């Protein structure tokens with residue numbers, strides 16, 4: 001089992017076939033580096049399922065950017081219809097806790113569950129997410145959730161800590177190179193409010 005980014009690189013080089021990977025993506029900028037890193041080894045399909053995003057116009061804007069970037073890479077994009085009610089139910093009770101709290105843990109889990117179910121339904125070999133590229137996201141939580149779902153659904157989870165080895169920095173560069181829209185808040189209505197109140201860092205603070 002892969003337990004570190006170092007082990008992930010060894011594992012990637014050991015692959016002799018190109019397994020089918022369902023890659024959950026939160027937005028085009030975060031997916032850039034991950035796609036460039038993994039497309040040598042996997043047949044990737046991007047899965048855009050982000051009911052956390054508010055408002056709907058922002059969800060659509062990020063989806064369109066994702067499609068634009070993936071078209072240039074000859075990668076298919078699957079997406080789910082927007083349903084913020086599902087997200088609100090998943091994080092109920094944690095709304096006011098702030099970024100990096102249990103609200104985010106539940107948000108990661110909610111989106112990874114949708115991903116693993118879709119991967120199972122469509123017969124993918126692996127699933128993972130771009131979420132760990134962000135310095136604001138807790139990779140330990142993401143990997144723990146991924147392992148739990150791997151066992152529950154009997155489908156491989158690909159270890160995810162893509163911020164490592166300048167991954168985040170490279171995603172910022174690639175987003176600029178490809179002229180992609182890059183949001184300045186994480187996504188949910190709460191992070192939008194927290195940004196406007198000046199709480200915490202934004203996605204752009206690290207660029």
Ligand code: SF4
Pocket residue numbers: 052053098099100103104107108186187188190191
């Ligand atoms: S801040 Fe980001 S990760 Fe946390 S709950 Fe909101 S959208 Fe999800």
